[in-house]
Amino acid sequence: MQCTFPLQLQTFRNLLKACIAQRDLITGKTLHALYFKSLIPPSTYLSNHFTLLYSKCGSLHNAQTSFDLTQYPNVFSYNTLINAYAKHSLIHLARQVFDEIPQPDIVSYNTLIAAYADRGECRPALRLFAEVRELRFGLDGFTLSGVIIACGDDVGLVRQLHCFVVVCGYDCYASVNNAVLACYSRKGFLNEARRVFREMGEGGGRDEVSWNAMIVACGQHREGLEAVELFREMVRRGLKVDMFTMASVLTAFTCVKDLVGGMQFHGMMIKSGFHGNSHVGSGLIDLYSKCAGGMVECRKVFEEIAAPDLVLWNTMISGFSQYEDLSEDGIWCFREMQHNGFHPDDCSFVCVTSACSNLSSPSVGKQAMHNMVLRLNRSGFLN
Incomplete structure (x- = not known):
């Protein structure tokens, strides 16, 4: 029996988009049932958004079912399902869907390359990168940053990709430079990371991720004074800081045994609401235990963390x-x-x-x- 409720298509679309934005699975399922029972003609657009809803809510079985029920799937349909499986580390299923796409686009490749990058699988990411170049797709920042991250444990390969980026003019992408900077830093090449960060001011402009990555790099390599100075410059520029930045700056204060500066920084974190974060809390406890000569402050910090x-x-x-x-x-x-x-x-x-x-x-x-x-x-x- 068909539903005779007068559904307005645009209203229906807006409701569906709201469900996706709010991760409202229950209301979304109700809309999906109405979609099948109403007189709304089959729509690839709506089917894709139902697949997207289920994937955003982590309901992969329903996402696959919604995809299978799509009468005329397009490349967006496939990409949505690939991304859903990739986000849940089901790389074999993501690859299976990718191989079924009649004509994959650059988003299809980027999504799968990023999935391999998350798992640190260099070879399949490089093979996909080679396919992209053979097909003469226009490379973008997502393609290159993904393959660089995937190859991050091989510094020699990262150097080659970095050269390719510079020679071909792709260093205009901040995301690519950030990926190179992070790889150099993680493998202990701080001077190379500094050079990338310095040159970003000329080409691919530094963003908040760039500043955060450089501060983290200095913190990891015990370059406390440099990390603190970078942080101060970041604040002067009005850039947003995250918990990883905070934790790295705390490591820097600990490294230089600057208890006064660390305590002042602690006060700033309380005002900004970061003091209750477990990651930041670890940095505070490390600072006070090594620089304050006791554990009184450490206990206070620990007790303020709701979920240690x-x-x-x-x-x-x-x-x-x-x-x-x-x-x-x-x-x-x-x-x-x-x-x-x-x-x-x-x-x-x-x-x-x-x-x-x-x-x-x-x-x-x-x-x-x-x-x-x-x-x-x-x-x-x-x-």
């Missing part, structure tokens, strides 16, 4: 292990972490072993560690 993660727990254990008179607190923190449902990793064991070694009696420390290993073995953590 494993990294935060490990940082607290590490902080306690730096003080002989607080080693027992470090062991207690290790046990409390497990009571809260966290499985210790290699870093957890290194930190708690350090705490045990600091106990006043070596035999007590050995016994404490032995007892913990036995309990972990019985509970299955070490299996």
Whole structure:
């Protein structure tokens, strides 16, 4: 029985778009049912948006069903489904859909290259890049940044791609320069990262990602003064900072043992609302434990984090292990972490072993560690 409710097509489209924007799966399913029961003629446009709705909401089975029910799928239909599978790390299904496209476009290639980049799979990303060039598609920033990220562990290959980017004039894309900068930084080539960042002012203009990436690079390489100066310049320019920038600047203050500057920075984070973030909290605990001569402030920071993660727990254990008179607190923190449902990793064991070694009696420390290993073995953590 067909629905006789007078649906206005434009209103229907607007409702569907609102469902996609708000990730409203329940209302979206209701609209989909009305779509099939109403007199609205089959529409590839609407079918694509239902596929997009389901993919945005993580309902991959419904996304595949919506795609299968599309009478006349176009390249956008395929790309939507490829992106849905890629976002959920189902690269084999994404590739399967890609291979079924009658005429893939540059978006199809970019989406799949980005999926391989997320998994660090260099070879398939390079093969797709070669196909793009053979087909003489117009390369863009997404294509090149994706393949550079995919090949990020091979510095020699990144250098070649960087040369290609510069020679062919693709260094006008900030996203490409950011990818090159991040790859150089991650592999320890800070001078090369600096050069890319410096030259971006002339070609591909620096964006917020560029500044953040350079600050992170300096923080990772213990170049504290440079990271702090970059951050100050970023603030002067009115650019937006994120939690990774904040954490990297904290690492910089810790590196140069600037407690006063770090405390002032902490105050700024409280005003901006970043202090409750677990990633930033780890940086604050590391700063105070190494520069403040105690763990009082560290406890306060930890208690302000609503949902501490494993990294935060490990940082607290590490902080306690730096003080002989607080080693027992470090062991207690290790046990409390497990009571809260966290499985210790290699870093957890290194930190708690350090705490045990600091106990006043070596035999007590050995016994404490032995007892913990036995309990972990019985509970299955070490299996």
